[in-house]
Amino acid sequence: ATFLGPRGGPRAAGEIFRQPDLGQTLTSLAAEGPDWFYRGPFAERCDRWMAEHGGLLTRADFASYTAKSREPLVTPYRDWQVVGFPPPSSGGIHVAQMLLMLESFPIGKLYREAPATAVHLLAEVMKRAFADRAHWLGDADFASVPKGLIDRAYCQQLAASINLDRASQVLSHGKPPRAQDDLFSDRHTTHLATADAAGNWVAITNTINTSFGSCVVIPGTGVVMNNEMDDFSIAPGTPNAFGLIGAEANSVQPGKRPLSSMSPTIVLDAAGNPRLSCGAAGGPRIINATLQCVIRMLDAGATVGEALAAPRVHHQWSPDELMMEAEWDPAIVRAVQQRGHVLAEPGDIAIAQAIEVTADGLLRAAADPRAKGSTAAR
Template identity: 55%
Template sequence: LYRGPFAQATADWMNKNGGLLRLEDFRNYHIKLRQPVITTYRSCQIVGFPPPSSGGVHVAQILSFLERFDLKKMGANSADFVHVVSEAMKLAFADRAYWLGDPDFAKVPRGLVSKDYAARLAAQIRLDRVLPGAEHGTPDRADEDVFEKHTTHFSTADAAGNWVACTATVNTSFGCKIVVPDTGVVLNNQMDDFSAQPGATNYFGLVGAEANAIAPGKRPLSSMSPTIVLKDGRPILSVGAAGGPTIISQTVLAIINTIDFGMSPESALAQPRFHHQWKPDELLVEKRIGEKVLRELEERGHKLKVVDSLGAAQAVGVNPNGPGFVGAHDPRVEGRAAGW
């Protein structure tokens, strides 16, 4: 792909139309295999995608914050539940803005996913009110112990024991809205995922710091969060989502609904969703969460932005009634789960 007819066709088109990519840029690009981010949540092992995606780090981080709370006792979709989980999201996204970037260029601390660090930050969460002025934390040995240097998700599993969680993206809808002639390939606008300057927002309202600044050969930060959950060493859930930074929140909620509340994949994806990304300081929440919960959240200091629908997730889980699998497609969008 990077050295064949597609690369040549794209380079030719760029040359004719004032684009920046050249054939040598394709030749210099290499796929990188990286070690996954692995943590535990309750009695399960969580395996996620490493930087330069922020998904694996912050799915793991949010879940580690939430281990300190009895979410099952709070109840699914209660005001307590939404408040605590959204505060955990806020803390994680504050860290994302400061620390996350391409580990080949920036020092991304492994301590972001440590249980001790999670305990320190989670201790800031109050049940009765929002955390004012949340800022990023600093893990132990942050400069030393570091990671080595339009979105679609699908999850699948087979009888041979193979499980896959795959997320692909061109960033925003139809990327940069250009198709290279005779290829059918839509060019992405992934450059928007870099931080143009510290504190400046991108298309999704996210801010970043020097760790995610633009540099030659550098890969931009993303929120892709393909995740596989294991129990007793066996996969029980493959999940991921589309929707910019809400991907992280959607994935976390699907995992919580599965592990804490014992929901099937279909039920886990159908639950009301919410999302907080630190900046802007607003809690996105689907309106079907209910007026009572919305009112209680406002009383605790949340600035709400009520939306009809949030994101699109896909999942595969084990069949609780026998052999095989259970596939789930997000009811918010067109599509279906299939098996054969």
């Protein structure tokens, strides 16, 4: 009822939607600090509501939570350094892993001269990355997530297994080097990219998982409770809301953080200066959308607006089907099918936002035309 009109129906286009409870929550948080949220009135209100309605969250759960600061992943890709998000997000690892596979191919030239081959190559790279994701990825504080997943030699080995003429069947995950001893230890989503004149850049992705999260708003708070538990693997091989499967590395455990696909990314040039920032919303499609934005700009020379508007593809290993957005040329779609790919029904592949630095040093931003995002400067 929080989001419906006064008579219980949908609100009209252009109608002003006010959220005074959420406004008061944010005001109190700003004034009182995090203890108000995690140990004070907000946690107490949630605890009471959960107790009255059979929920599981308690005040003790709020009090025991801490935000963690982790070292970002920094991966050399051609002449750039790609800075990404470490586990428990899978985005940083697999954007990097796919970029390292693509280093073996002239992906920019393929986009321009042989787009069907480019699509086929992307599908093959995505399959291999998502097979590894399903087996290896989880919260690195609990699971053994090998750094070898982004070992250059391992990624080149995966790339060498790709046949540019035919789709391959990827039956299982790969075996990265030092998988047991060199480890990472220590669809209602929004991405924000921002940069300023002083050279500060920020890429932020936040989420409550699927649309409207758990569909619960704690009365008096305006806060929609997430359903991030669905990002855990409840059993090996059992798909979640996005069709993703996982293994023991992403099983449910007390205090563990679920695997996500969030992929906030910043790319630095050879001198260490920010060149572009991007990220997306859209479940597992986030990873592949972010990858395609990066290579469109770095390898194919697209502007930030062109990169976000260009049609995308998505493959997540399971199910073994390739999604191509409806904007692809039908001749390209047929050529991809002839290589042996099974195509899923077309649909939008994530909602991305990005910023780039132009050749004359100006900041240029773009919002994905697939949704009603926006850009702003001040």
